[in-house]
Amino acid sequence: MSENNMKITLKVWRQRNNKAKGALETYKVDEVSSDMSFLEMFDVLNDKLIREGKDPIAFDHDCREGICGMCSMYINGQPHGPLQGVTTCQLHMRSFKDGDTIVVEPWRAKAFPVIKDLVVDRSAFDRIIAAGGFISVNTGNAQDANALPISKELADRAFAAAACIGCGACVAACKNSSAMLFVSAKVTQLSLLPQGEPERQSRVLDMAAQMDAEGFGSCTNTGACEAECPKGISVSNIAHMNREFFAAELNKK
Amino acid sequence: MATLDSKIPEGPVEKKWTNYKSHVHLINPANKRNLEVIVIGSGLAGASAAASLAELGYKVKVFCFQDSPRRAHSIAAQGGINAAKNYQNDGDSDYRLFYDTVKGGDYRSREANVYRLAEVSANIIDQCVAQGVPFAREYGGMLSNRSFGGVLVQRTFYAAGQTGQQLLLGAYSALERQVGMGAVQMYSRHEMLELVMIDGKCRGIIARDLVSGKLERHFGHAVLLCSGGYGNVFFLSTNAMGSNVTAAWKAHKQGAYFANPCYTQIHPTCIPVSGHHQSKLTLMSESLRNDGRIWVPKKKEDVEALRKKQKKASQIPEEDRDYYLERRYPAFGNLVPRDVASRAAKERCDAGFGVNATGEAVFLDFTTNTRRYGNIEATKHGHHNLPDAEIMELGRGVIKEKYGNLFDMYKQITGVDPYQEPMQIYPAVHYTMGGLWVDYNLMTTVPGLYALGEANFSDHGANRLGASALMQGLADGYFVIPYTIGDYLSTEIRTKAISTDHEAFAQAEKSVQEKIDKLFAVKGTQPVDYFHRELGKIMWEKCGMARNAKGLQEAISEIQKLREAFWKDVRVTGEKDEFNPELEKAGRVADFLELGELVCKDALDRNESCGGHFREEYQTEEGEALRDDEKYNYVAAWEYKGADWELHKEELKFENIKIAQRSYK
Missing domain, CATH: 1.20.58.100 (Fumarate reductase/succinate dehydrogenase flavoprotein-like, C-terminal domain)
Known part of the structure; x- marks a missing residue:
């Protein structure tokens, strides 16, 4: 049943900019409806702050349907909050109770510096893709799409890895701030497909090198990334990437 | 009144593009390196255009307001992308796709542009597969297809309910490859706020760095607006929160004509509004109409009982249900085009048959096809005389494979499990067919300024068919602009980069x-x-x-x-x-x-x-x-x-399709 009068206490990380010192601040939000999304509750709070002449809370969001990967709140110690398989924008207030206190922080990782409040800079992910997360094919006369049959099983596995939305929850969840789940998902997708074969070895080496250069930590196989991934990207991708990586290292001339 | 020159090439419609490509001016690779192109927006149109132009050797700068080009709202497109591949041997052809699109658009689009779109559609699928886009496949390894509204063939390619995501990530990877090679400079968290005009030509932009707040000047020999549609003028729509008209509007105020702004698409299957706090609406893909049947009760007392939650949809017997699309449009049934389906839903709700408390919802019911799939699965596995509950369970497995992510999303937003009870849906603003006026080259009325994808007006007339937005975005970016931009830039090879001072x-x-x-x-x-x-x-x-x-x-x-x-x-x-x-x-x-x-x-x-x-x-x-x-x-x-607008008219000529009253009956 929906409820319209929930009272929620929020403790939110406020930080003016990258140089400023941040702190948790407490806010009360009344008349929260259980049908609201978590971000709509923030809309209500921000509306109130603006009317009071205060600075609204900055947070990243765009599609609000769980696919763009922009929203990124660390809620009660969990990236994207308590539900499994759900981004912050798809988390609804029916997952909370009247009177709850909720702590909201930005992603925490050296490679994701804070821009303001809950907004962080994730451009490191783009640079990792630019280092090798592609198949080098120019636009032009590619061969007929059905000239290269790919088994349904392989296509499905590649798709499962490609479903990553690049939100960075895996990094935020990891005690080492490792980006292995993100990187391995792309490596796996492209290494499973025949189109990715020619660059298979250089791709994994280049992407891993860029990942290290960005300051992400090492993977120690705790599996926190998979547990918090809103798209259910499996840690088996990491095992797959490790095999790809070692094979490529051994073959290096 | 001024006449607009759409620059449609001579010749029969099926030869126009081929002839054009054979005669359009080419540019020496050494000269391309000195020509700078600015791309606004990094969705399907922007990312594909930027990558393709950089591959050709142009110097490209891309701007997007999101934190990464991968976030553009193309990412949220669900159901699929059309292409006249005729893989299903069901009678498809370039002409059919052309015809369906012109008819679907209610005879308000430009024939030559639409034919070109149909013509390049097959190449798009080839290109995406070559990039590693994991489209859905059959067991034999071939690509799978499904149907969308307003057509009688299966020409829609898809990747579960995340086709836009996979296509955009393909274009994004091509873009990032060029960024890595230094051929594209990427400006994320930047917003274009003005067009710079010099001697009547578009020569650059003013952008705001959204992190520092600083204004920046950027020169370009040409500027491509790939900034999407303006559906958010309705506040509630299926667009992303940040989707906006600003880039196109600044261009409009600098002289680019805005075409057919009243052609806005209301999508029939969206999750209904739940309260005044609502910030956006969520689409349930048109692909669901392949297997879902739309209905409301025939009897007002059933409507009342549903609204008071005294009855569940499943308790209303078959004979008391009004499958109004099947009743009104027997030929196309639940797969009529979006405008027709939306109006029919409104008609039933206005007549008092809406099934939720607000009276603004109809059912999208998967029971019939769940049972049908269940029976097929049972037969396949040699089970006979299974009880209905087990057959339905088998059927739900098939439905899950096809639409799992959409069903999960529905449950997450509404708190209701659509595997058990039918979805409730209502129309919502989704797409805008109108946009900046462009000629055959995709150039606006401002020399050097182009508009691609949803930002232009050219291909969908007064109504867009499902799975055609992705097709158009990628057609414009991968296969049209790389040719047509040469027509203009070949005259610009003597123009040195202009100082931003x-x-x-x-x-x-x-x-x-x-x-x-x-x-x-x-x-x-x-x-x-x-x-x-x-x-x-x-x-x-x-x-x-x-x-x-x-x-x-x-x-x-x-x-x-x-x-x-x-x-x-x-x-x-x-x-x-x-x-x-x-x-x-x-x-x-x-x-x-x-x-x-x-x-x-x-x-x-x-x-x-x-x-x-x-x-x-x-x-x-x-x-x-x-x-x-x-x-x-x-x-x-x-x-x-300034204070008002002046209307210019481009007459539409239908030389290949007989203009007629649209009928889906």
Whole structure:
């Protein structure tokens, strides 16, 4: 049943900019409806702050349907909050109770510096893709799409890895701030497909090198990334990437 | 009245593009390296154009307001992408796709552009597969297809309910490859706020770095607007929160004509509004209509019982259900085009048959096909005489594989499990067919300024068919602009890069600065969102699914008043030289407040009904859209004139398709 009068206490990380010192601040939000999304509750709070002449809370969001990967709140110690398989924008207030206190922080990782409040800079992910997360094919006369049959099983596995939305929850969840789940998902997708074969070895080496250069930590196989991934990207991708990586290292001339 | 030159090549429609490509001017690779192109937006159109142009050797800069080019709203497209591959041997061809698109658009699009779109559609699939886009496949390894509304063939390629995501990540990876090679400079968290004009040509932009707040000047020999549609003028829509008209609107005010703004698409299957806090609406893919049947009860007492939650949908017997699309449109049934399906839902709800408390919802029910799939699965595995519950369980497995992510999303948003009870859906604003007027080259009326993808008006007429937006975005970016831009840039090889110290850049930057200062100077009492919501209410009530002259006149004056109120009472918090989302929103809403008036003006001016533009005064006896081909067989291209707009008309010529009353019966 929906409820319209929930009272929620929020403790939110406020930080003016990258140089400023941040702190948790407490806010009360009344008349929260259980049908609201978590971000709509923030809309209500921000509306109130603006009317009071205060600075609204900055947070990243765009599609609000769980696919763009922009929203990124660390809620009660969990990236994207308590539900499994759900981004912050798809988390609804029916997952909370009247009177709850909720702590909201930005992603925490050296490679994701804070821009303001809950907004962080994730451009490191783009640079990792630019280092090798592609198949080098120019636009032009590619061969007929059905000239290269790919088994349904392989296509499905590649798709499962490609479903990553690049939100960075895996990094935020990891005690080492490792980006292995993100990187391995792309490596796996492209290494499973025949189109990715020619660059298979250089791709994994280049992407891993860029990942290290960005300051992400090492993977120690705790599996926190998979547990918090809103798209259910499996840690088996990491095992797959490790095999790809070692094979490529051994073959290096 | 000025005439618009659409620059359609000579010859029969199926030869135009081939002939054009054979004769368009080419540019020496050494000269390409000195030609700079600015791309605004990194969705399917922007990313594919930027990557393709960089591959050709042009110097490219890409701007997007999101934190990464991968976030553009193309990512949220669900159901699929059309292509005339005829892999299913069901009679598809370039001509069929062309015909379906022109008919689907209610005969208000330009034949030559649509034919070209159909012609390049097959290459798009080839290109995407070569990039590693994991489309759905059959067990034999071949690509899988499904049907979308308004067509009788299976030509839609898909990747579960995440086709847009996979296509965009493909284009994004091609873009990032060029970034890695230094051929593209990427400017994320940047917003274009002005076009720079020098001697009547577009020569660059002013952009704001959204993190530092600094204004930047960027020169380009050409500028490509790939900035998407303007559906957020309705506040509630399926667009992303940040989707906006600002780039296109700034261009419009610098001389680019805005075409057919009243052609807005209301998508029939979205999750209904749940309360006043609602910030956006969520689409349930059109692909669901492959297997879902739409209905409302036949009896008012059942409606009452549903609204009071005394009855569940599953308790209403078959004979008491009105499958109104199947009843009204037996030939296309649940797969009629979007405009037709939306109006039919509104008709039933207006007649008092809406199935939720607000009276604005209909059922999308998967029971019939779940059972059908269950029976197929049972037969396949050699089970006979299984109880119905087990058959349904098997069927649910098939439905899950096809639409799992959509069912999960529905449950997450509504709290109701759609595997057990039918979905409740209602129409919502989704896409805008109107946009900047472009010629065959995709150039606007401003020399050197192009518009691609949803930002232009060219291919979908008055109504877009499902799975055609992705097709158009990628067609424009991968296969059209790489050729057509040569027609202009070949005349620019002697133009050296212009210094951004030029007076025109300084002036443009100054005007942007003044507008920002003006927003802060209001120091009013109402947040930006308040005005956006109010605008949305006016637009939805008076310029939404059904429009009439009186309502549109009221809307125009209400929007003018709201715009005045905005400039007297808006409150923009924070500072200009910092990360400030409220300032970004304020600028965008200020532009929507101007565009909204033009949308209503265009709707008022077009005294006919066509596609998504439904004027209550002009309908057939059966309530279908009634066109007036005598008077309105033209593209309405509006020129900005400060206080008002001037209308220019591009007559539409149908030489290959016989223009007719659209029928899906």
